[in-house]
Amino acid sequence: MASEIKQGTLELVNHLPILQVITPMLIAPILVVLNNKTLSWLLSFVGALACLFISILLIQAVSDGSILTYYLGGWVPPIGIEYRIDAVSAILLFLISIISAIVLIFSYSSLHAEIPEEKHTLFYSCFLLCLTGLLGVVATADIFNVFVFLEISSLSTYVLVAQGAFLDRRALSASFNYLIMGTIGATFFVIGIGYIYMATGSLNMMDIAERVNQFGDNRTIQAGFAFIVVGMGLKLAMVPLHVWLPNAYTFAPTVVTCFLAATATKVALYVLIRFVFSVFNYEDIFVNELFFLLLMPLAVIAMIAASVIAIFKQNLKKLLAYSSLAQIGYMLLGLSLMSQKGLASSLVHMVNHGFTKAALFMSLGAFMLNTKNVYIKSLSGLGKSMPFTSAAFVIGGLSLIGVPGTAGFISKWLLLEAALETGYWLVAILIIASSLFAVIYVWKIIEVLYFSESSESYNEVSVLTLMPIWILALFCIFLGINTSLTVDVAIMATEILFK
């Protein structure tokens, strides 16, 4: 036991990795016990702000390339569970925390329109549990712990998606679909963990990484890796395994859609990156071939096909959901290039797309407060009656396309550079083609917003609703101009991963 040396000597600062995860976990049951809906919102918001504060402290602590470790219960790994924060996880923790805080501001006004009031307490409780799960997946360095947190977040996500049923009963079947697919994914993932444990006898990532190197070509480990790739492929909606995503995003309450679109799939992708680089050997031929032969074609198909499908969708939430699939394609592509720049582009795109998609879904949510649905026809002329929301939507749309000056440009540029650097110029052309499709579907919406006459006139939404939307929209611009927070940290993160 480690604590014999440092008994009772830990300062609060040493506890940051665990505080990041348990802050929302502690608040969730308190909400249920208190059972007061205004207080629930306030406490969740305070909790999310605390998480954000902690994640900023963590980014500062790891920005010089150092790694924070934390032994749960004082048990030294590989026996005990270890929490390990490096630059890669710090970016993700920051993304998840800030999105949750912004989304909670929005939920104050939008939740009343979508969910009956007596459910609000339980909703916020579930939301915090989901947050706990996502943060935990990123913070931990124990592969079984990853599975546990992944399930905490997924199970609460199924509940959150089903809450859309008060507006549209189809949310129930969407949630059930997601439940089945997500559970299959989790099962594959845990089978993979089982194989790895069988071969190496360890669950700690660093420990496994050492042992895997000694094995060389081992079928058990390769099978485990394949299972994990498929399991995570389901969770992150890799293209043939994506069928749960469009409906889940379409019928979930806006708050949930924003939060999931910005965080959940990214966390699954993070797990995949973690496994490739920190657990397995990325130079291994098997890993490389799997990524080159399997993931890269799938990523390209996702980029093109999902963008084309998005063009024809009339329900805007569904349109954006398909566009999310395409963006996940970009991230997977960056990863499958297996180069430092490719991975950096993947990480930066996670953050940039998180803000972009959250801004877009949230402004759709604001439209929905007035129009009650998000079919493209009902948005006609809203550019005049809801100028601020529409302007935010346009900024998000530009960032989605990747117009210079917005966040989307930075990550797409990095991805293009990475593709050209590694010699996949055909892939680079396809990236541009996919961006052109994005121009089409974003323009389709902008045209309806600004260049068609409206039959009804609506009032602009309240300032409290506009605030979170504009925070996100400004982030889309800020991250397009100032890249020190994303690109610099991501490049440093990739240096840690490609050690």
Next chain:
Amino acid sequence: MKHHLILKVITKFMVGVIVLFGLYVQFHGDYSPGGGFQAGVIIAAAFILYGIVMGLENVQKVMPIWFAQKAAALGVLVYALTGVFSIIFGFEFLNYHAISPEHPKHGQHYGIILVELGVGITVTFVMIAIYYSFAGRTPRLDDKEW
């Protein structure tokens, strides 16, 4: 189920025994097979049995829905606060040495009892809540249909 006299009498007798056995499993969990999860399921089984035989209304008089919900959350709190207790005293989260720094072994013992208690409470009431939400949905069977 008015005429199932034997079932009712036996149930009334068994409920106490089941809860007692549940508590035994709960508090011996740290040095014999068992623990919070198993104990929680056993104790919940007592309530579920009572509900099946005496009817949903009667068991909900003993154990209202709101209580099951809040108690389930309280169990999680007991677990989490045990961990926070260690943090406050300068140990790692869930390091039970904090409970009795002079006698680390005792600390470990008390710590695991507390944590298992939290698990037990949560599992008990979650099981009951699950039973309630399933039982509350189905159309009630009439006595004639038996």
